[in-house]
Amino acid sequence: MEHITLLIGIVIVTALVFDFTNGFHDTANAMATTISTGALGPRVAVAMSAVLNLVGAFLSVEVAKTISGGIIDEGSGIQPEVIFAGLVGAILWNLVTWLAGLPSSSSHALFGGLIGATVVSVGMDGVNGDAIVMKVLIPAVAAPVVAGIATVAATRLTYRLADNRAAEDTAKGYRAGQIASAALVSLAHGTNDAQKTMGVITLALVTGGVIAPDSDPPMWVIVSAGLAIALGTYLGGWRIIRTMGKGITDIQPPQGFAAQTGAATVILASSHIGFALSTTQVCSGAVMGAGVGRKGGVVRWSTAGRMVAAWALTLPAAGLVADAAALLDDHGNGGIAAVAVLAVLGCGVIWLLSRRKPVDASNVNAPGAESAEPVGVVTAAVRSVAPPPAGKTASAADATDGTDATDDADTSNAHASNVSGSTSGKDASSESAPTPATAGTGSTS
Template identity: 55%
Template structure:
């Protein structure tokens, strides 16, 4: 059970990584500040570094939502297993739909559902839920959106130059914002690494303590830190291209100055929230920033239907992950057979979604049509193969129990072939 939970936790870390690449890298990719491949590599390295940087561990995984400790309930590996299952499946579904949704909320949802099914309704701290999940979900995009709006307005006002006599436009050099984007998006990626890899480390440590292999109150062991760091880095490198497409091109059209404003707002909101005490979700902050910056630039339209879809996704995150978590918890309660059924069903669902996604593959080559997309597209075949191989490797690493390597390899070749035919069609 412990090994299973650890494997699942690492896979969650992986999905978290590729789900959240978009937060940091969608806008720089969209404006052409960084090439797609470089962007995910940069994000992966920063996530890796970030995971190692911080040694401060999230003491409780549930963060005050589930009553724990002597007066409350004991979180067992079973509950965590069920919770992770819910979180992973929801992450996969939203990725398939290309919706940016908060990985931590999915985790909370899964754990809440599992706790309700496994222990009972009184295990949930409603006030904690309100304060940690529901209110931030409303305010994170609001704050980030308003700040990004103001920043975008300022950036354009300050850089707009007209000839006083003729009224014609002078050079504005707004492309200079691209350089700035590299730094602000890197900050976001680094902050993400320090925060999100921590969650998985906390979970694994909790399980190890619960299993009695580690002293209570001790920090995560080195192999746990390393495993989590690499899982999130590999996930980031795999790149959730569907979500990057949504964030970079689906919500609004992003120009360098606007992208810089959005990234700066995201970075400041995340840093402010993590250091002044009102925790905000990275994903929700980043989405809010992109929307706000889209409203701030003249001549852009925000695609509100897409915004609505994302909001709906957020609304469903908690209950959907909760239901999966609850079902898994009920299955696990029945004993070893239940655990096996849950594990097999979960693996099957993840694999199904993975192969289903291949039907309409979204990769770095077609995620966003950038101004400089010309050269990025030309080498699509080689890169697609490399990406598919990286994907297969990542899958194999996180799921050593399933023989996906051979399958994925042949699949990679098939996909590369399909890509070239697509390329010629275009």
């Protein structure tokens, strides 16, 4: 076997950079609901998730085999620079969606980058179409739907079981359940997503002649991929945590527990059979299902719509960036160097833009962090059919409707003042009585 060349070393480093971005991009999958409900503090949550992502990386290599020998044909003549171009496309798309706070799929960014670069370099023959359809596209559509439906049922069952219990009696149980289910999602994420980077590095080693085709990832690849995704997870993708924890729906502890349990089940089952699905899509679908499953809970469909649009754009967008990178790579070492420089500059610009309105552990749950967008037609219709339970604290979305509790208080004050004026026996009551009512009406305008 040949030694690792400089180019293969660059590809390995770039793959680990992608793995790092995958970690902080997907921290929200496991910890957004746990942080938003206060079950765990932000820093403790991401630290726990990081450790479990590392552990999960050692549990299986089935998904890694799907990447290294399933989607891309190892014998089609692709070279390490093609993999480098694909990784650049995936990294830049990950950072763009992180800047926007959109929980898009790191997995699909990787697939899109690899497919786009391969098509430009060796043609469609280098791509295994059947594997893409069966192990990528079908799971991409089915997994979030299955997770959402399962979570709707789990949420309704959870609330029904606790229907006759006081909230304070069940709080500790739900907190423990959320922590356990978040740990399970983190473990599942490491099992699924860390393997994708292992598969990419293994593919680079095969194309460079370092290891034989159809080889399992070497142990040093497994360790390095696990450490990279764990480090990224620990830093926390706070922008996406805010969107998933606050922007899709207002999560309560029972919903968080149901969403995380449903998502973990789907991810672990898919990892076992080698489906390289998007953990982001699964967890987002579960959060939406939790919003639908709670009586009075409302999903902010405009936010969900932007997420779905990002999902649809991920494969082609990452593929187009990888196409351009692959075309530059064809110009030899100078082209590869140009791609590397442009990628670093692009990452730097995105990071500088993110500093304008930084989001971190100190403000991820700050008041007003939830979506402040106007209530749409779908949300208003759902509320008219399933209003929030009595005694529910008004959310920020409620406030945009102007339906907060001050309306009732002001109306009551006006009514009490009118009654007082009418029974005072004074001739001036007809003039003074409307005054409090007017004030009450004005205070709600």
